[in-house]
Amino acid sequence: MFNFDAFLKSLSEIGSTILVVVLIVVVLEALLYLILVKWLKVKNALVYMLVSPAILGLLLLQIYPLLWEGYISMTNMSLSHFFNYSFIGLRNYVRVFTEPVLKQVTFLPLLWRTILWTLINVFFHVTGGMILALLLNRDMKMRGVYRMFIIIPWALPQVVAAMAWRGEFNYEYGWINVMLKQIGLTPVQWMTSPTPNFAAMCLVNIWLGIPFMTVIFLGGLQSISGEFYEAAEMDGASNWQKFWKITLPMMKPIMTPSIILGTVWTFNNFNIPFFINQYELESSDILVTALFRAAFEYNRYGFSAAFAYVIFFILLIYSAIYAKTTGALKGVKD
Amino acid sequence: MKKLRIVLIFSILALAFAACSQGAEVPTDELTIQLWTQEGESDNALQYVTSLTDAFTTMYPNITFEVVQKDTETLREDFQTASLAGAAPDLLWTVSDHAGPFTTAGIIQPVDDYFDMDIYVPSVVMNGQTWGVPISSGNHLMLYYNKALIAEPPADTDELIAKAQELTSGDQYGIVYNMTEPFWLAPWLGGFDGSVFAEDGVTPTLNTQAMIDTLQFMYDLKFTYGVIPESVDYDTADTLFKEGKAAMLINGDWSLGGYQELLGEDFGVAPIPMVTSTGKYPAPYTSGKYFMFPKDLSGAKLDAVVKFVEFATNEENQLNQLNTLKRLPGLKAVLDNEAIASDPILAGSAKQMSYGVPMPSVVEMRCIWDAIKPEQNLVLAGNETPVDAAAAMQSAAEACILQLE
Incomplete structure (x- = not known):
């Protein structure tokens, strides 16, 4: 049954917001029209008029929060200084590197763990994705069906997948331990021991990440012309040689951006490390989950803002170096 | 400026009224009270909350409620954020340990002036002031x-x-x-x-x-x-x-x-x-559910909220809560009710509670x-x-x- 009253009520709640947004856009466009077209007579006035609402939106929703966070990062804002916080300069940035970020763990070990987590995951995503893509890139029956099954993990919301997996890691009833017991091995304490918990996180995230790479790589493989392989075959190249000399170089333009993306996503992956780490083991925290806990469980707002900026700069530097060395963004500049 | 002065006078008057607690008049203007609760649907507790607000609206049709359900941790985070933004709700129905962060941040107000705390089980007391009105006790x-x-x-x-x-x-x-x-x-x-x-x-x-x-x-x-x-x-x-x-x-x-x-x-x-x-x-730690009042709650809304809290914790509704939710009451009078003594399960729960200690909420x-x-x-x-x-x-x-x- 369509509840018309509820629909009207929710519309009235958001209606005013939408109205304000529309009004602002109309006023902005009218102003720009008067200034650019009527007064200054700029040549590409339409272009500026079209992008200006987006620029305004970005300024309000991206730039302003970033600047505000920059300011907060230089204050002592916390629960005990909730309204009456004061400016303390760069002290929070010093504290990020010198004091425990959470309970006991300090910044550097946390960074190494995050890098380890990223390396393990991206390595398996890329190799696993490549293997599956190569397997699928052949003539076979029911290829579409296989492809569908492989994509399922990607189509699941991450939180749902994490929750389902968490149940499977249960000591007593989880599928994994039940299987281990069946084949005569000792069950593993996936949830309470540090190393198994980290392994569990990796397992789930690898499972989740492979389909994306498979789909992307499959698209890339299908665009490589068969002529290259035919020519190689005539020269007597082995399958291994064909892979290293033809497939991989031809795939580079596809693999580079997906590895950059995959790295940033994994580095910043919140859902899996947060939800698989049911008992809040500090040994399973990566940078972003530690950041979340510092900000919203310990309410160290000023400190967390500085912490967030540090993480942001790490990723910025990584992306810049990677883009420069691989020339991935060359097309954009040309 | 004039408007501000009127608001100021009004809130002072309201505070004076509220100070004499039970004497608070129910406001006659149209009001919508936003109530945040962490009670869930699965154990019928959220339904119990809305049954209370509906009953109150039936008595005073000019006062309506908007009940917002949030998970316990989400409620805490959102209330902190909303208070910082100056958009806090009008009333909280939540657990005692939230009183710690909320008083530290200074975003709730003490309730001693509005209620006679002696009629309730021991509540959240910090710095010599009471920060919540008990709805139920236990959680042990x-x-x-x-x-x-x-x-x-x-x-x-x-x-x-x-x-x-x-x-x-x-x-x-x-x-x-x-x-x-x-x-x-x-x-x-x-x-x-x-x-x-x-x-x-x-x-x-x-x-x-x-x-x-x-x-x-x-x-x-x-x-x-x-x-x-x-x-x-x-x-x-x-x-x-x-x-x-x-x-x-x-x-x-x-x-x-x-x-x-x-x-x-x-x-x-x-x-x-x-x-x-x-x-x-x-x-075991004992705590319970409490009404907490946001810092900026004042005027007619405060009067309405005080009346509602009195209504929700009156003897009849506390007994009702005992029967529907099997939770021990926040009102002392109902704790001695024979409904508890005659039920072996509730009596066992009450006995265990007597060995408990209040969970620190700092x-x-x-x-x-x-x-x-x-x-x-x-x-x-x-x-x-x-x-x-x-x-x-x-x-x-x-x-x-x-x-x-």
């Missing part, structure tokens, strides 16, 4: 047993171990409880004559003989006597007890209704057995939970000795409290 752990497996509950821990050993065989266990959460460690700590804070209520005292004894006892239940499964969390314990694979379970009053429905006559409730070596009863408590949890899990995984764990807890808690500033 107790011992549940399955009469089909064990006729009488054990009186002390020696008996507990002996009986549990008899009852443990194969996939059948003597006793289960959530070993992963420090909330389940707290009763034993009390039983071994310990406490997480010193007299001042904020200095952690975790590296103590009591804590070592507590951890050793929990370790022994699992490894020395083998009466507890390898690894038990909340859901595992719950399932084992429901399936009849565990004779005894330690769980909280929130789960009473469900077990009673499932086990019927076989379901029994008793205090957690006395610790033999100290002669003390384990002391912000430092967060550090205590976070300091105990990982060490407790390490000890119960056999990876750390109780002595090392107690020392590690203390230093973690101290470091954490230093950072709160």
